[in-house]
Amino acid sequence: MAIKGSCHCKATEFEVSEAPENVTRCTCSFCSKRGSLWAYYTPSQFTLVTPQSDVSTYRWGSKTIKHHFCAVCGCGTFTETPDWSTGKPDFDNPKISVNARLLDDFDLDKVEVVVIDGKNLW
Numbered sequence: 001m002a003i004k005g006s007c008h009c010k011a012t013e014f015e016v017s018e019a020p021e022n023v024t025r026c027t028c029s030f031c032s033k034r035g036s037l038w039a040y041y042t043p044s045q046f047t048l049v050t051p052q053s054d055v056s057t058y059r060w061g062s063k064t065i066k067h068h069f070c071a072v073c074g075c076g077t078f079t080e081t082p083d084w085s086t087g088k089p090d091f092d093n094p095k096i097s098v099n100a101r102l103l104d105d106f107d108l109d110k111v112e113v114v115v116i117d118g119k120n121l122w
Ligand SMILES: [Zn+2]
Pocket: 007, 008, 009, 010, 011, 012, 070, 071, 072, 073, 074, 075
């Protein structure tokens, strides 16, 4: 069942095809400061409901990843990234990482938090 998510001010609203079965907490310098819990989707499972022009983007390091956020309320919203499950970026297999903290009507306490050690992996 599709569920909706939004930033605090609702300038960014999105929908994903289903609730995540688990969420990921990454220890890298960016994720630990942002405080996101990530849920991973394919681009076809994600719909941005509000205009793309209201989405702001932060890129750092190799600039392969687009970390989107709301410039009005400051919430980290979603990220466009190649698949990294092999340890290298797979640009043929793009992923959307959604900040699961923004999902509405979803109980984060009901799912497992998977920790990835981004601090030491990249
Ligand atoms: Zn906002």
